[in-house]
Every structure is written in structure tokens, then in C-alpha cells.
Amino acid sequence: MKTKILLDEEQMPKKWYNIQADLPSPLDPPLHPATHKPVGPDDLKAIFPMELIRQEVTTDRHIDIPEEVQDVLHLWRPSPLYRAHRLEKFLKTPAKIYYKWEGVSPAGSHKTNTSIPQAYYNMKAGIERIATETGAGQWGSALAFATMLYDLQCTIYMVRSSYAQKPYRKSMMQVWGAECIPSPSTKTNSGRAVLEKDPETPGALGIAISEAVEDAATHDNTNYALGSVLNHVCLHQTVIGLECREQLAMVDAYPDIVIGCVGGGSNFAGISFPFAGDKMTGKHKDVDLIGVEPASCPTLTKGLYTYDFGDVAGLTPLMKMFTLGHDFVPPSIHAGGLRYHGDSPIVSRLVHDGVMRAVSYHQSEVFEAAQTFARTEGIIVAPETSHAVRCAIDEALLCKKTGEEKTILFNCSGHGNFDMSAYDAYYAGKLVDYEYPDELIKQAISRIPKIT
Amino acid sequence: MYRIGFVVNPVAGMGGAVGLKGTDGRVGEARSLGATPQSGNRAKMTLSLLKKDPDLLFLTCSGNMGETILKEAGIPGYQVVFTGKSESSADDTKAAVQEFLNEGVDLILFCGGDGTARDVFSVTGRNIPILGIPAGVKMYSGVFAITPGAAAEMVAGSDKTILRDAEIMDVDEEAYRSGILTTRLFGVASVPVIAGMVQVPKQVFEETDEERAKDEIARFIHEVMVPDTLYILGAGTTTEAIARNLGIPKTLLGVDVIKNGRIVTQDANEKTLCNLVENEEDIRIIISPIGAQGFILGRGNQQVSAAIVRRAGIRNIIVVATPHKLQETPELLVDTGDSELDLEFGSSIQVISGYRIAQHKRIRQMS
Numbered sequence: 001m002k003t004k005i006l007l008d009e010e011q012m013p014k015k016w017y018n019i020q021a022d023l024p025s026p027l028d029p030p031l032h033p034a035t036h037k038p039v040g041p042d043d044l045k046a047i048f049p050m051e052l053i054r055q056e057v058t059t060d061r062h063i064d065i066p067e068e069v070q071d072v073l074h075l076w077r078p079s080p081l082y083r084a085h086r087l088e089k090f091l092k093t094p095a096k097i098y099y100k101w102e103g104v105s106p107a108g109s110h111k112t113n114t115s116i117p118q119a120y121y122n123m124k125a126g127i128e129r130i131a132t133e134t135g136a137g138q139w140g141s142a143l144a145f146a147t148m149l150y151d152l153q154c155t156i157y158m159v160r161s162s163y164a165q166k167p168y169r170k171s172m173m174q175v176w177g178a179e180c181i182p183s184p185s186t187k188t189n190s191g192r193a194v195l196e197k198d199p200e201t202p203g204a205l206g207i208a209i210s211e212a213v214e215d216a217a218t219h220d221n222t223n224y225a226l227g228s229v230l231n232h233v234c235l236h237q238t239v240i241g242l243e244c245r246e247q248l249a250m251v252d253a254y255p256d257i258v259i260g261c262v263g264g265g266s267n268f269a270g271i272s273f274p275f276a277g278d279k280m281t282g283k284h285k286d287v288d289l290i291g292v293e294p295a296s297c298p299t300l301t302k303g304l305y306t307y308d309f310g311d312v313a314g315l316t317p318l319m320k321m322f323t324l325g326h327d328f329v330p331p332s333i334h335a336g337g338l339r340y341h342g343d344s345p346i347v348s349r350l351v352h353d354g355v356m357r358a359v360s361y362h363q364s365e366v367f368e369a370a371q372t373f374a375r376t377e378g379i380i381v382a383p384e385t386s387h388a389v390r391c392a393i394d395e396a397l398l399c400k401k402t403g404e405e406k407t408i409l410f411n412c413s414g415h416g417n418f419d420m421s422a423y424d425a426y427y428a429g430k431l432v433d434y435e436y437p438d439e440l441i442k443q444a445i446s447r448i449p450k451i452t
Numbered sequence: 453m454y455r456i457g458f459v460v461n462p463v464a465g466m467g468g469a470v471g472l473k474g475t476d477g478r479v480g481e482a483r484s485l486g487a488t489p490q491s492g493n494r495a496k497m498t499l500s501l502l503k504k505d506p507d508l509l510f511l512t513c514s515g516n517m518g519e520t521i522l523k524e525a526g527i528p529g530y531q532v533v534f535t536g537k538s539e540s541s542a543d544d545t546k547a548a549v550q551e552f553l554n555e556g557v558d559l560i561l562f563c564g565g566d567g568t569a570r571d572v573f574s575v576t577g578r579n580i581p582i583l584g585i586p587a588g589v590k591m592y593s594g595v596f597a598i599t600p601g602a603a604a605e606m607v608a609g610s611d612k613t614i615l616r617d618a619e620i621m622d623v624d625e626e627a628y629r630s631g632i633l634t635t636r637l638f639g640v641a642s643v644p645v646i647a648g649m650v651q652v653p654k655q656v657f658e659e660t661d662e663e664r665a666k667d668e669i670a671r672f673i674h675e676v677m678v679p680d681t682l683y684i685l686g687a688g689t690t691t692e693a694i695a696r697n698l699g700i701p702k703t704l705l706g707v708d709v710i711k712n713g714r715i716v717t718q719d720a721n722e723k724t725l726c727n728l729v730e731n732e733e734d735i736r737i738i739i740s741p742i743g744a745q746g747f748i749l750g751r752g753n754q755q756v757s758a759a760i761v762r763r764a765g766i767r768n769i770i771v772v773a774t775p776h777k778l779q780e781t782p783e784l785l786v787d788t789g790d791s792e793l794d795l796e797f798g799s800s801i802q803v804i805s806g807y808r809i810a811q812h813k814r815i816r817q818m819s
Binding site: 200296329330331362429430432433435436437441 | 664672675676677678770775778779782802804805806807808809810811812813
């Protein structure tokens with residue numbers, strides 16, 4: 001029985017899979033924040049290179065991965081697919097658990113799958129500098145690595161609570177030559193506005209996005225890059241699922257369940273979209289696709305499916321997505337990368353249409369699962385990833401009850417080597433199980449008179 | 453033979469159910485409001501669990517300061533070593549404890565509240581261990597077992613366990629009645645310990661970020677308040693912040709009632725609350741755990757009785773607490789006096805701890 005299922009370098013996908021081609025109807029268009037009219041390519045030109053704008057809206061099923069990008073991806077791709085024999089044995093489950101290990105990238109997570117092409121297209125467009133935000137620091141470090149390869153300057157607004165919790169992520173960005181600023185900062189109007197209102201704020205991804213977008217929009221040589229949510233980001237991550245499908249085929253398997261954690265949705269999109277495509281086109285109608293969220297920020301499970309801003313200041317286009325409200329500042333959980341009020345419009349749409357589903361967990365539950373995983377498979381996963389681990393374990397335990405031999409695949413999206421303070425908090429019994437008081441909010445909303 | 457000095461403050465706790473926030477100097481008033489003595493019954497619950505232990509010898513006071521209760525609980529061997537002059541005198545309690553010391557007891561077991569703890573400790577100091585059976589209105593001191601049953605377990609196991617320090621807190625009862633919660637450290641007593649069974653001294657958090665957290669909680673509660681619903685606001689500084697956010701005053705230590713943003717009644721006792729909820733369709737109870745002990749019902753909010761909770765429904769209880777307070781409170785405790793109702797709370801509860809933020813906390817039933 002194989003433990004690692006490996007592809008050769010030349011077997012790495014040469015094209016990304018664009019799920020927009022297989023949606024039964026087109027996505028609701030993003031709307032201009034001021035006019036509420038659909039945004040056109042010109043509206044986005046100020047902060048994105050044209051090729052990424054094209055990828056954002058195209059309905060072509062396959063999009064070529066430039067050779068220069070493939071060359072860089074070969075540093076760690078194809079990434080290994082593991083069969084979790086030891087975890088299965090520990091759980092005494094008849095289920096077969098597979099995990100795609102994305103922690104082998106230089107930055108330690110899946111984020112480099114999109115930071116490389118994004119930096120590449122910006123370099124091609126003659127851009128000199130990129131501004132971005134980062135939650136836990138995974139995206140910031142991945143973009144710092146990518147911009148260094150293409151000789152671009154990089155400014156990263158890092159959510160303040162993570163900046164304090166994860167100092168080594170900041171050090172990585174420095175090694176790769178990027179500038180890392182805690183957000184909210186005094187460098188931007190949006191940052192100053194938040195600080196004025198609330199000098200002690202822990203910050204949030206939505207605030208950091210406002211700062212980075214403002215930075216890009218006010219500097220001619222600077223573009224903006226986003227590490228999740230947008231269609232082109234999800235597109236770049238599909239290499240994960242495409243490789244998984246090949247690797248599983250090598251052992252004559254196809255997943256019954258595909259799992260990924262969800263913050264902005266790109267890591268879940270990456271592993272699940274190729275399978276969601278199979279589901280929508282009728283090739284594998286029964287595959288169960290599960291996004292896993294923190295109970296403190298349960299966008300897909302407890303949010304509203306509606307148009308909302310992607311950031312706190314309301315600078316981004318309005319997107320149709322599940323949202324907890326763009327002014328919602330989620331509590332400072334250790335899975336900082338999952339603290340986002342909204343979600344990828346495509347993932348939102350697929351959850352809304354029932355192609356995918358979502359579940360949520362408390363912090364202590366996911367760290368317990370992460371410990372089990374570390375003590376069986378060895379890998380100490382990032383707090384974000386531990387959400388996927390929890391769900392995979394629960395699904396495997398369900399199989400133990402029912403006796404079903406399901407094939408479970410999850411995205412083991414990153415390592416937690418810089419998150420040991422979170423594990424320390426778990427062992428000290430200091431993890432707080434935050435949750436979202438949706439019942440109270442719903443009661444209040446239901447009693448608000450409808451304005452017609 | 454393990455020698456225990458046993459003394460009961462017969463009037464302890466009487467002020468609680470009638471909204472007096474303490475019984476010191478208010479026994480007559482409590483009686484006229486319909487309060488009945490409770491401490492004897494609480495003490496009897498402890499003693500009845502100890503009646504079969506042949507190694508215990510109780511030394512006690514005459515009448516309802518000890519003897520009557522020992523007799524009713526079926527304790528076979530005890531000695532009356534002190535005869536009190538009146539039923540509510542702190543001097544009597546102190547004199548009895550002094551007599552126990554003269555007799556060379558190993559432990560003093562008392563039943564009462566913070567005032568009683570203070571009286572007992574003022575005589576014993578750290579010389580011998582003391583243990584309180586909770587029966588008072590306020591129990592900020594750490595010398596109380598969590599329940600009468602837990603007190604029995606600790607007595608039975610006390611010669612085998614290590615002693616620990618427990619703070620005796622002094623609550624200014626007159627200030628407390630006028631809405632100012634001032635607790636100060638009165639002394640550090642020695643108590644027998646079985647892990648998890650002694651109340652941690654209550655703490656009132658007044659740091660800057662606590663105030664901020666209270667305001668956030670208040671902002672959220674304000675946002676989710678619905679019209680034509682009766683809101684019962686329990687005691688404490690967090691519920692006070694909620695009232696402040698609504699622009700209405702709040703008695704810090706009493707239970708107030710509001711509806712449609714206006715005060716219905718302030719500082720209500722159990723009877724008033726019962727009358728109020730009788731004709732209401734939608735009722736919410738907003739309460740905060742008391743200090744570091746984590747009691748959401750049963751300590752400090754006694755006016756919100758089991759009957760009121762049943763009328764409102766457990767799902768209509770909104771628990772609020774600042775993150776700091778919750779950090780000091782690994783689990784929340786419920787002791788409504790109605791064990792069936794306590795069980796209906798289940799194993800966990802949601803606690804609002806910020807604006808649109810809640811924490812998932814374990815809950816433990818006391819009975």
C-alpha cells in the first residue's frame with residue numbers, strides 16, 4: 001500500500017481549470033461601489049493587469065499556465081498526495097483518507113500557486129510595485145517570495161493581531177525583500193479612519209484590503225494583488241485539484257468527499273473545483289464537497305447571500321456572495337487566514353446552489369484534530385488547515401459508524417511551523433471557543449419592518 | 453476522631469429573594485417582605501450526607517445556630533458547647549467560634565454568606581481551616597463550597613487533603629445596596645480543598661479594555677433588542693453597560709426590567725418579577741456570570757428564580773460577559789434550586805462577549 005502518490009514534473013497541469021465554463025448560468029456581475037452598475041475591465045485597470053482581469057471574467061474552460069510560471073511552480077509542484085494510513089488506523093475507520101500536502105512550497109502553503117502567476121502578469125504589464133494585505137501572513141509571505149523572483153517591490157499590510165501573534169511570518173517577508181506594515185496603519189486614509197474610531201482594534205482582513213487597494217489606486221507604478229476570493233485566484237489554485245484527480249486515478253480512486261478550509265475560499269476552490277466541475281457536468285454527481293469554517297466567522301453557514309463590499313471601507317466592487325457584513329470584525333482566532341466577512345463569489349454561488357456545502361467548528365475542536373493528525377501523520381498543520389483536518393476526521397468517524405468505505409480527500413493547505421504559539425495556547429487551555437450569535441441576529445432582522 | 457465546630461447564621465440569605473442584597477441589620481424587613489429562613493435547610497443538606505460517618509464529632513451551638521439542624525439531619529453524636537443570646541448577632545457567631553477554638557476543633561464548618569465568613573475568620577485567622585456552606589446573598593469569598601453537597605464531600609475528605617489559601621472578601625453592604633460594589637480583601641483563610649469544589653473569589657474587572665468590551669456587548673444587545681419584549685436585566689456591571697447604552701439608569705446589584713427601551717421597574721424582587729412575567733408573551737433574561745465563580749443563576753441574581761426562568765424559557769436567556777471575565781471562568785455554573793431546570797441548560801451555552809461575537813462555554817449543574 002502506497003503512502004505517497006507522486007506525479008513527475010512533466011505531469012504537472014499545463015492549464016488551469018476555469019469552473020465558470022461549467023456554471024449553469026453566469027455569475028452575478030460585480031457592481032461599481034459608487035454607481036452600483038456592473039464593473040467593466042476599465043474600472044479594474046487601475047489596480048490589476050489586463051491578463052488577470054481577463055481571467056476574472058472569461059468563460060473559457062482551460063487557461064494556459066505560462067511556461068515561465070510553470071518553471072517556478074516546478075520548485076515544489078506537483079505536490080505529493082498522501083494516503084493517511086496511520087490516521088485511518090488510529091481512528092479505526094473503514095474510510096480511506098487522502099490529503100494533498102501543499103505545505104511543501106517555499107512559503108509553506110498553497111498561496112504560492114497564485115502569487116507566482118499574479119506577480120508574473122504584473123511584471124509583464126510593466127508594474128514596479130505590488131500592494132497587498134495578509135491575514136495570518138501566509139499570503140504575504142507567498143507574495144513576497146513571488147515578487148522577489150520577478151524583481152518587483154512589495155508592500156504588505158498585515159492584520160495587526162496576526163502581526164503580533166506571528167512575528168516569523170513578518171521575518172519571512174523581510175528575507176524575501178518585502179515591506180510589512182501592521183494594519184490598520186497611518187499610511188492610508190482608510191487605516192487612519194479606523195484607528196481614529198478605534199485605536200485598539202485588532203484589525204481585520206477587510207481593513208487591510210482597504211489599505212492595500214487605496215495604496216495601489218493612489219500610486220501609478222503600483223498594482224494590487226489579492227490572495228483569495230477573486231475568480232482568477234481560485235483559478236490559479238485549481239492545480240491542486242487537477243493534480244489530486246490524476247494522483248487518485250493512479251490508485252483507481254475517486255473521492256466521495258472533498259474537504260477544504262474556507263476563509264476567502266481559494267484553497268477550498270483549488271482542491272474542489274475540478275471535482276465540482278465533474279459534479280455539475282454529471283460525471284460524478286454524488287461527490288460531496290465540504291467547505292470548513294470557524295464558528296466565529298461562519299460566512300457560508302450563517303451569512304446572507306447578497307451583494308456586499310469586499311473590504312471594510314467600501315472601496316472594492318460589490319460582489320454577490322455570502323457575507324456577515326463588510327463591517328464585521330471577527331474575533332482574533334488563531335486561524336487568522338479564515339477571518340474574512342465574505343467569500344469567493346464562485347464558492348458562494350456553488351454553496352447557494354447546493355453543489356457544495358459548508359460546516360463550522362470551534363477553535364478547540366480543530367486543534368484537538370490537529371494534534372491527532374500531528375501524532376499520527378507527523379505534520380503539524382496551520383490552524384486554518386486544522387479545520388479541514390477536523391472535518392476529515394469527523395467524516396471518517398461517521399464512516400466508522402455506518403461501515404461505509406468512503407474515499408475522503410482533504411487539502412492539507414499549509415504547515416503550522418510559525419503557529420506554535422497557537423498550539424501553546426491550546427495546551428495551556430487558553431483557546432477561546434468564539435462563535436457567531438446568529439440566532440439573536442436573525443430574531444432582530446426578522447422583526448425589522450420591511451421597507452417597500 | 454475529626455472534631456468539627458459547626459455554626460449556622462440562621463438568617464443568612466433571607467434578604468436575597470426579597471431584593472435586599474444582604475441581610476445584615478435587615479432581618480425584620482426581610483421577614484415583612486415574606487422571606488423565610490433558608491440557611492438551616494442548606495446546612496441540613498450537607499449534614500445529612502455526613503450522618504453515617506463515625507469519625508466525625510460535631511461541636512455546636514444551641515438552637516437554630518446548630519443543634520436543631522444537627523438533630524434534624526440525624527447526626528447522632530454532637531456536643532453543644534455554646535448558647536447564643538439572639539439569632540442574628542455577629543457577636544454570637546464570633547463567641548461560638550472562639551469556644552470551638554478553646555475546645556481544639558480541627559475544622560470550622562459554618563453556614564452563611566460573606567458576612568458570616570468575615571465573622572468566623574475574624575476569630576480563627578489562619579489557625580485552623582474553615583469551610584462555608586453557601587447560604588448567603590453574597591458569596592464573594594473563596595471559603596465557600598460550591599454547593600451544600602460539595603461541602604459534605606470536602607468535610608469527609610478534609611483530613612486527607614491539603615489546605616489552601618482562600619480569600620475572605622469584605623463587601624460593604626450599605627454601599628452594595630446603593631449600587632456600589634466594593635469588595636476588599638479581608639484576610640486569607642485556610643480551607644480544605646478538593647479540586648474544583650471551592651468558589652474562587654469574585655473579581656470585578658474594571659480595566660480599560662473591559663470597559664471597551666462592555667460597550668461592545670451593549671452595542672450588540674441594543675442592536676438585537678426587539679420591540680414588545682420584556683427584558684429582565686440581572687445584576688452586574690455588564691448589564692449596567694447595556695442599560696447605559698439604551699440611555700436608561702440601572703441598579704448595579706439589582707434586577708431591573710425594561711420594555712420598548714423604557715424602565716418597567718427597577719430593583720425588582722422575585723415576587724415583582726413573577727407578577728410582571730405573568731401576562732407577557734415574549735420575555736428575555738439578560739444575565740452575566742457573577743465574578744470569577746461563573747454562576748449565571750443561583751448567586752447574585754437570586755431574584756431571577758427557577759419559576760421566572762421557566763416562564764421565560766431557557767432559550768430566551770441571553771448570557772453576557774466580557775472576554776476577561778470569561779477567561780477567568782473556565783465553565784459556567786447554574787444552581788437555580790430546581791435541579792430539573794438546571795439540567796435543561798445542557799452542557800454548554802452561548803455567551804455574548806463582544807459586538808456580534810459570542811463564546812461557547814461549558815456549563816455545569818450544581819445539583
